[in-house]
Amino acid sequence: QQQVKQSPQSLIVQKGGISIINCAYENTAFDYFPWYQQFPGKGPALLIAIRPDVSEKKEGRFTISFNKSAKQFSLHIMDSQPGDSATYFCAASSGTYKYIFGTGTRLKVLA
Amino acid sequence: NAGVTQTPKFRVLKTGQSMTLLCAQDMNHEYMYWYRQDPGMGLRLIHYSVGEGTTAKGEVPDGYNVSRLKKQNFLLGLESAAPSQTSVYFCASSYDSSSTDTQYFGPGTRLTVL
Numbered sequence: 001q002q003q004v005k006q007s008p009q010s011l012i013v014q015k016g017g018i019s020i021i022n023c024a025y026e027n028t029a030f031d032y033f034p035w036y037q038q039f040p041g042k043g044p045a046l047l048i049a050i051r052p053d054v055s056e057k058k059e060g061r062f063t064i065s066f067n068k069s070a071k072q073f074s075l076h077i078m079d080s081q082p083g084d085s086a087t088y089f090c091a092a093s094s095g096t097y098k099y100i101f102g103t104g105t106r107l108k109v110l111a
Numbered sequence: 112n113a114g115v116t117q118t119p120k121f122r123v124l125k126t127g128q129s130m131t132l133l134c135a136q137d138m139n140h141e142y143m144y145w146y147r148q149d150p151g152m153g154l155r156l157i158h159y160s161v162g163e164g165t166t167a168k169g170e171v172p173d174g175y176n177v178s179r180l181k182k183q184n185f186l187l188g189l190e191s192a193a194p195s196q197t198s199v200y201f202c203a204s205s206y207d208s209s210s211t212d213t214q215y216f217g218p219g220t221r222l223t224v225l
Contacts, residue, residue, distance in 0.1 A: 097144075
């Protein structure tokens with residue numbers, strides 16, 4: 001119930017391509033879904049987040065798509081760049097500061 | 112603003128040794144957290160604090176203790192280190208209790224227990 005399942009574990013994309021990372025959850029009480037980006041040797045940093053009252057949120061090349069009925073949400077990175085190479089974590093929380101993190105996706109964008 | 116800092120960056124321990132990890136934040140945040148990050152397991156909450164003088168258990172608290180004597184500091188202790196505690200440890204902080212409040216992470220401490 002408290003898990004957030006993330007896929008794929010790793011992803012290789014050509015420069016300029018679209019990177020898609022998916023997450024699924026079971027707990028319908030979750031009401032906030034952030035994505036964190038982590039570069040090697042650094043701590044995770046908030047990238048973009050969404051609440052379930054909207055189906056999509058876009059910030060620059062990054063878009064979250066949210067499907068409440070399917071209990072799924074995904075991160076799309078348009079025009080992927082080598083500088084986007086990092087590990088991405090989805091997360092979910094239910095009205096509190098406690099986050100449940102996905103297992104992470106290691107993205108490599110080839111130049 | 113330094114944000115969230117962690118000391119040390121790297122540490123190697125032998126089984127049974129003890130150590131303390133220090134986290135400091137200069138953002139006047141009420142909430143602080145300790146996570147561990149293991150390959151294929153994401154970030155798991157060890158302990159957290161909702162204010163000075165308070166601590167609470169997270170998802171994986173066994174083998175760890177914490178203290179929050181000052182608002183800006185959150186200490187994570189390992190009394191008798193075990194190889195299973197080999198991990199990367201991250202501290203984070205947030206301003207308030209709402210789920211939408213951003214958690215800010217430190218750079219991490221890589222701990223190896225031999």
